[in-house]
Amino acid sequence: MPTPGLTVADPAAASPGAPSPVRPMDAPAAGLSVASGPTVTGHYVDGVLVEGARSGGTPVHDPATGELIGVTGHAGPATVARALAAARAAAPGWAARPLAERMRYLDAWRERLAAAADALTELVVDELGLIPEFARRVHVGRAVGCLEHLGELAEAVLTPRREGTSLVVREPAGVVAAITAWNFPLHMLVSKISSAIALGNTVVIKPSEIKSLAAWAATRLLAQVGLPPGVVNVVGGTGPEVGAALVAHPDVDMISFTGSREVGRSILATTATTITRSVLELGGKNPALLLPDASLDEALPGVLGSCLFNNGQVCGAQSRLIVPRALLAEVEERVAEIVDRTVVGPPRAAGTGLGPVVSAAQQARVSGFIADGLSSGLRLLRGGLGLPEGLPASHHGGYYLRPTVFTDVAAGHRLAQEEIFGPVLTILACDNVDDMVAVANGTRYGLTAAVWSADLDRSIAVARRLNAGQVVVNGGAFNLAAPYGGVRESGNGREHGREGLAELTEVKSLQLPA
Structure with a gap:
């Protein structure tokens, strides 16, 4: 998939807090293959990659053969708490950065994902049992594609508008807890993270523990772009443990979940006490x-x-x-x-x-x-x-x-x-x-x-x-530029497009003098 070039300003001329220039990866596929043995996925918390433990994790099997190819490391309560605290601490500073600065990090991530397309494709084939051409075109292609016009869509959502004597503005929701499903693990991780942080939110995301290898590879590529600590946090683990802890935490301002209808109902029951907003995509017939x-x-x-x-x-x-x-x-x-x-x-x-x-x-x-x-x-x-x-x-x-x-x-x-x-x-x-x-x-x-x-x-x-x-x-x-989501028991809210990005913001009306 063609990827626009990345332009990085001279560091001497960059504004305070802007990301350092990003060098192309010397070996973009290095370390992303599972051919050398089972991979153990870890966590990315407060700007640091944390090694996952093989014991107590969830096995990842190659569905084509049943062979063990990886283990999803599980985050304990202390790791989840650190991730949420880091996201909360980073939220004001990240929201204050201009959209153009935030997009420079995401452009750098997009470049790395595109450069590692071959290795990512192999991981998707290995853990999902998909035909290579399909894995590359759809799974890797959509992961890269959702970043290509994100800045334009985000600018359209964040641009204030006048309504008579009022100025209507959209601001970041705050700390977003995101949980992905196992059927599109790479695309969902990239999409949920990029949509949230482009708008100025910080994120704690739990990839599916069933299929985590491509998502972990994408996380490691993100760790290379120099994001401020705490803006994105990735924690591995199961839904009943890590997912439930994220959904119930009072520091979470917004929940983005893709998965089963049963879990969606559980999220709604939990957030009834905290009044936390959610976007739920729960499947269809x-x-x-x-x-x-x-x-x-x-x-x-x-x-x-x-x-x-x-x-x-x-x-x-x-x-x-x-x-x-x-x-x-x-x-x-x-x-x-x-x-x-x-x-x-x-x-x-x-x-x-x-x-x-x-x-x-x-x-x-x-x-x-x-x-x-x-x-x-x-x-x-x-x-x-x-x-x-x-x-x-x-x-x-x-x-x-x-x-x-x-x-x-x-x-x-x-x-x-x-x-x-x-x-x-x-x-x-x-x-x-x-x-x-x-x-x-x-x-x-x-x-x-x-x-x-x-x-x-x-x-x-x-x-x-x-x-x-x-x-x-x-x-x-x-x-990818059109909103996606359901009605009835298929969920609420939307992802993708302007409507999907708007879900990750709060609306404020400024009543100006006549």
Whole structure:
């Protein structure tokens, strides 16, 4: 991905407190590979990288083979307390710096991430079991991409505006506690940190303990850019320990969480006593509507691509395909052909189209949904239980699943209502567009949706009727500059874009004399 050059002012001419000039890394990939043995991740607290302990940590396995490749070090209560105290102490000085100064640090981080793209890609492949091209383009690409126009968006959010005799300003929220999910560990860490500190906040972030290697590598690169101590603090550990401690702490002004609906509810219950604001992204059960005039040649590959995106483990996956009943037979035939062409296997093997899910626990969870569909009499179009055919014996210890499609599923069935987070698609048939909209809106979720029609205006009209925070219209591409988030039990607030950045600020009105 092309990365704009970094311009650093002469240190002699720099303003007091400005970062020192940043030299390009001599060996940007040094130390980022896990090839030499299991990596133990640590913590970054008050400007210091702290070594993590192998004992008592969470093992990180290569999902393609089951091999141990790392250990997530766990922060104790004292480390968490130091991180929060450091963030609180650094908050006034960091907020007082001009946006341009804050962005110079983030530009330097972006440069390092881009230079280390090869090594970061290998880490993502190793810990998530993804095809290398996808890991580089999506995981590493989005981590770098979210920094490229951040300064412009932040300036738009922070620019004061007049409302009659009032001046309305946005100021940093303060200390932000951020918690990431395991399915996009690199991008989420970079995005949550950069969005918060660009606006003048300080951060204490807990990466997912399940997949922490790429996030730790990015943290080590951030430690090289010379941030003032305490502006960013990264603490490893589990949700019930570190995550819960962050959420409940009175020094936290804002919470940014991506994860399960159950944990989101727990956060809301905890913050009811502290009145701490939160942005929660809690997943979805996302519908794709094929209107009667939709092109199946374009729509079906798009829907299957979304459902199997990130090995089926993405909150925005289009996992419910809603079609006109008159087209059901043709849709089934074409979907079966696409699935039959999808090769499941080792991520680095030529021709592989789908890798494993992330862990043995996730493999068991998704298999449980498939077993439920089979036992309840759903019509299985493709897939089912067991390892995929042709999988090399050397990978039988990996966490592979067969891409599975159930068809003509009732709208109220568990597989059409609950987020599976795996390569499982349900096809639902309706008699008219109004019924399709009703079925699409008939879950507790509302994160994303998709609409396909030969008539763009018709697609947009139907999209406006869907209860979702984001709707993909006729295959429109994901845009990091647009807000992302859900309604209903998919969460509250937004990330990305101006709206997402605005969530990390507080609004103040200055009532001026007439």
